[in-house]
Amino acid sequence: MTVDAKPVAELPDPRDFGFSVVPEEEIPAELVSLVEEVRSLVDAVAHTKAGAEELTAAREAVAAASDRLKGERHGVGTMIQQSWPDGRVEYGTLTNIVAGPTNAAAPPLRMEAAPEGGLRGEAVLNGTYQGPPGLVHGGWVAALLDQALGSAASAAGMPGLTANLDVNYRNPTPLDAPLEITARVSGTERRKVFVSGEIRHDGQVTAEGTALMVRMNLPGDGGA
Numbered sequence: 001m002t003v004d005a006k007p008v009a010e011l012p013d014p015r016d017f018g019f020s021v022v023p024e025e026e027i028p029a030e031l032v033s034l035v036e037e038v039r040s041l042v043d044a045v046a047h048t049k050a051g052a053e054e055l056t057a058a059r060e061a062v063a064a065a066s067d068r069l070k071g072e073r074h075g076v077g078t079m080i081q082q083s084w085p086d087g088r089v090e091y092g093t094l095t096n097i098v099a100g101p102t103n104a105a106a107p108p109l110r111m112e113a114a115p116e117g118g119l120r121g122e123a124v125l126n127g128t129y130q131g132p133p134g135l136v137h138g139g140w141v142a143a144l145l146d147q148a149l150g151s152a153a154s155a156a157g158m159p160g161l162t163a164n165l166d167v168n169y170r171n172p173t174p175l176d177a178p179l180e181i182t183a184r185v186s187g188t189e190r191r192k193v194f195v196s197g198e199i200r201h202d203g204q205v206t207a208e209g210t211a212l213m214v215r216m217n218l219p220g221d222g223g224a
C-alpha cells in the first residue's frame with residue numbers, strides 16, 4: 001500500500017465549520033450523574049417484573065423528570081471537545097450513540113492513546129445491548145468498532161467519515177463483561193485512511209474490523 005499522505009499537524013476546529021462546541025469540562029457533574037442514572041433506568045425498565053401499580057408510579061415519575069428537562073437544548077450537531085491526559089484533543093458529537101457523554105443510550109466508549117500506538121478503550125455493555133442470549137448484538141459490536149476506528153483516524157489528525165466497514169465476528173462478545181477495544185491507522189492514500197481494530201474479552205479477540213475512512217476535505221487539499 002502506498003502511503004502518500006501525512007497527518008495534518010492539528011485537527012480541524014469544528015467551529016470553523018459552523019458547529020457549536022462544548023468543552024467536556026463544562027458539562028455539569030450533575031448532568032454526568034443524571035446520564036448514569038438514566039442508563040441504569042433503561043436497564044431497570046428493560047428487565048423489570050414490577051406490577052401495574054409500581055409501573056404506573058414509575059411512569060409518572062419519569063414523565064415528571066422529562067417535563068423538568070424540556071427547557072433549552074443543545075442543537076443536533078453540537079460537538080464536544082475532549083482533552084486527554086496524553087495531550088490529544090478530540091472532537092465528537094455530544095450525543096454520539098457510541099461515545100457521547102450525555103447520551104444515556106451510549107455505553108459510552110472512551111478511547112485513549114495506547115502505549116503500543118493507536119488507541120485503546122474499555123467498555124461494559126449491559127443487557128440493553130443484547131442480541132443473542134447473553135451476548136452483545138452484532139450491530140453494536142460493529143458500532144463499537146466503527147467508533148474506535150473513526151477515533152483512531154481522528155487521533156492521527158485525519159477525522160473523516162466511514163466509507164467502508166468490514167467486521168469479522170470471531171467469538172461471541174459477552175454482555176456485562178469488560179471489553180477491550182483497540183484501533184490504529186494502518187495506512188493512508190490521498191484522503192483515504194485505512195484503519196483496523198479489535199474487540200477482546202479476557203484477552204481473546206471476539207471481533208476484528210477494518211475500515212476505510214475518507215478524511216474530511218480541508219483547505220489546501222486541492223480536491224485530492
Ligand SMILES: CCCCCCCCCCCCCC(=O)SCCNC(=O)CCNC(=O)[C@H](O)C(C)(C)COP(=O)(O)OP(=O)(O)OC[C@H]1O[C@@H](n2cnc3c(N)ncnc32)[C@H](O)[C@@H]1OP(=O)(O)O
Pocket residue numbers: 012013014017091092146147148149150151154159160161162163164189190191192212214224
Ligand atoms: C471538525 C469535525 C470533526 C469530526 C470528528 C469525527 C470523529 C470521528 C468519529 C466518528 C466515528 C463514526 C463514523 C461514522 O459513523 S461515519 C457515518 C457513516 N458514514 C457515512 O455516512 C458516509 C457516507 N458517505 C459519504 O459521505 C461519502 O461517500 C464519503 C465522504 C465517504 C466519500 O465521499 P467524498 O466525495 O468525500 O470522497 P470521494 O467519493 O471522492 O472518495 C475519496 C476516495 O475514497 C474512495 N472511496 C469512497 N468510498 C469508497 C468505498 N465505499 N469503498 C472504497 N473506496 C471508496 C474513492 O474511490 C476515492 O479514492 P481515490 O480516488 O482517492 O483512490
